[in-house]
Amino acid sequence: MTAEERTVVVVGTGVAGATAALTLRSEGFDGQVVLIGDEPDEPYRRPPLSKDVLRGTTPHERTRLRPSQTWQQQDIELRTSSSVSRLDTGAKVLGLADGEELGYDMLLLATGGRPRELPCTAGMTDVHTLRTLTDVPALRERLAPETSVLVIGAGLIGAEVAASARAMGCGVIMLESAPAPLPRLLPPAIAEVYSRLHRDQGVDLHTGVDVTQLERIDLGLLATDANERHWLADTVVVAIGMVPRTELAEQAGIDVDNGIVVDEYFRTSAPGVFAAGDVANQPNPVLGGRHRVEHWQSAQEQGAAAAKSMLGDRTPYERVPWCWSDQYGVNLQFTGWPAAGDDVIVRGELEQREFTAIFRRDGRLVGAVGVNRAAEIRALRKLIIEAPFLDPALLADESVNLATVHSAELSTVAT
Numbered sequence: 143m144t145a146e147e148r149t150v151v152v153v154g155t156g157v158a159g160a161t162a163a164l165t166l167r168s169e170g171f172d173g174q175v176v177l178i179g180d181e182p183d184e185p186y187r188r189p190p191l192s193k194d195v196l197r198g199t200t201p202h203e204r205t206r207l208r209p210s211q212t213w214q215q216q217d218i219e220l221r222t223s224s225s226v227s228r229l230d231t232g233a234k235v236l237g238l239a240d241g242e243e244l245g246y247d248m249l250l251l252a253t254g255g256r257p258r259e260l261p262c263t264a265g266m267t268d269v270h271t272l273r274t275l276t277d278v279p280a281l282r283e284r285l286a287p288e289t290s291v292l293v294i295g296a297g298l299i300g301a302e303v304a305a306s307a308r309a310m311g312c313g314v315i316m317l318e319s320a321p322a323p324l325p326r327l328l329p330p331a332i333a334e335v336y337s338r339l340h341r342d343q344g345v346d347l348h349t350g351v352d353v354t355q356l357e358r359i360d361l362g363l364l365a366t367d368a369n370e371r372h373w374l375a376d377t378v379v380v381a382i383g384m385v386p387r388t389e390l391a392e393q394a395g396i397d398v399d400n401g402i403v404v405d406e407y408f409r410t411s412a413p414g415v416f417a418a419g420d421v422a423n424q425p426n427p428v429l430g431g432r433h434r435v436e437h438w439q440s441a442q443e444q445g446a447a448a449a450k451s452m453l454g455d456r457t458p459y460e461r462v463p464w465c466w467s468d469q470y471g472v473n474l475q476f477t478g479w480p481a482a483g484d485d486v487i488v489r490g491e492l493e494q495r496e497f498t499a500i501f502r503r504d505g506r507l508v509g510a511v512g513v514n515r516a517a518e519i520r521a522l523r524k525l526i527i528e529a530p531f532l533d534p535a536l537l538a539d540e541s542v543n544l545a546t547v548h549s550a551e552l553s554t555v556a557t
């Protein structure tokens with residue numbers, strides 16, 4: 143950034159945007175920083191929403207990303223409940239929904255995503271989704287003991303809502319169109335572990351189900367699938383993924399393809415405009431091609447990296463995705479880009495729910511999923527970059543401590 147470029151505007155007060163604003167300051171930028179978002183709350187952590195916040199064991203205030211005074215202390219102009227509706231990249235001006243115009247020298251779009259709608263529930267006010275803090279109270283109120291909830295979608299958020307609802311004493315039906323839960327995170331053999339986990343906890347799980355109709359009848363909400371099967375519940379939660387919020391970028395003519403297209407420095411196709419977090423479609427540093435990642439830590443790391451890039455840092459972003467999920471006290475961690483068809487090596491016991499599954503493609507380490515094995519996932523996240531062609535026999539050998547053996551030694555053994 144040159145001396146004349148004094149105003150950075152960040153759209154999106156999620157973790158990517160907030161981290162970017164804080165990083166600009168920690169890296170010494172002393173110009174104006176405006177952090178603007180349409181949610182009423184100051185920046186907060188989203189992951190607890192489907193876990194302890196929904197269950198009511200963590201109060202709203204405990205989700206704050208930083209103490210409230212941070213923004214003022216850091217001289218970051220935080221504007222909540224402000225929607226940006228227009229972007230002119232030629233004039234470098236943003237238009238707010240209330241008519242105000244805001245100029246910028248550099249802009250970060252960290253606009254995240256919104257819940258994907260199920261077409262047959264469009265416009266139904268008594269169907270819940272879960273993305274923001276404001277979604278929680280109405281849903282929590284519905285999850286009274288002995289009531290029934292139908293969760294449509296067994297991805298990360300749906301599966302966590304199901305687990306929380308069981309903990310709150312609800313009867314839970316969960317419907318998933320894929321053959322097993324967590325289809326975007328887990329290959330089929332591992333996903334089966336999660337089918338059993340939910341069923342063991344009393345969830346009435348049905349996979350391979352496409353819900354085509356939802357209607358309110360006297361007894362509650364009735365869902366019908368393509369095969370004319372029916373499920374009845376008091377409350378319905380739709381959790382079928384999210385759609386990146388690309389509308390501002392599209393309106394401004396910025397390249398969009400499954401998210402806002404960025405390079406390894408988070409630059410979009412418009413000069414001075416960057417994008418990061420769930421909305422950014424970035425180059426995959428290991429496998430080539432592109433990926434849009436929807437995980438907390440990636441959004442945080444990308445926000446920090448994008449801010450440094452705005453300040454002129456030319457270190458390409460080469461981090462491997464990592465995320466976690468907690469369901470019924472079972473900790474799932476995931477790293478890399480595993481896919482159906484990868485070679486799988488399992489350390490530990492699937493049945494005992496204490497294992498690491500390691501995924502290789504064309505002889506290369508591409509990802510890992512661990513249940514109650516956080517240290518191994520941490521090690522494998524590094525090895526995916528540093529020693530991707532490890533000998534599979536070593537990876538399978540439980541006596542090899544992946545967390546402490548130096549990657550260079552392992553590479554030597556492998557060759």
Ligand SMILES: Cc1cc2nc3c(=O)[nH]c(=O)nc-3n(C[C@H](O)[C@H](O)[C@H](O)COP(=O)(O)OP(=O)(O)OC[C@H]3O[C@@H](n4cnc5c(N)ncnc54)[C@H](O)[C@@H]3O)c2cc1C
Pocket residue numbers: 153154155156157158159178179180181188189190191192224225226227252253254255272273274298299387390418419420421435436437438439441464465466467468
């Ligand atoms: C319930 C839930 C549980 C999760 N659990 C986990 C987990 O266990 N582990 C994990 O790794 N990840 C989890 N995630 C995912 C993780 O929270 C996200 O990857 C991360 O929050 C994305 O951050 P972001 O800043 O990119 O986007 P967001 O958090 O979506 O922030 C974008 C912000 O931009 C605002 N915005 C968009 N457009 C405009 C506009 N035009 N004007 C003004 N403001 C705008 C949005 O309202 C929003 O506040 C979970 C997500 C949810 C919803």
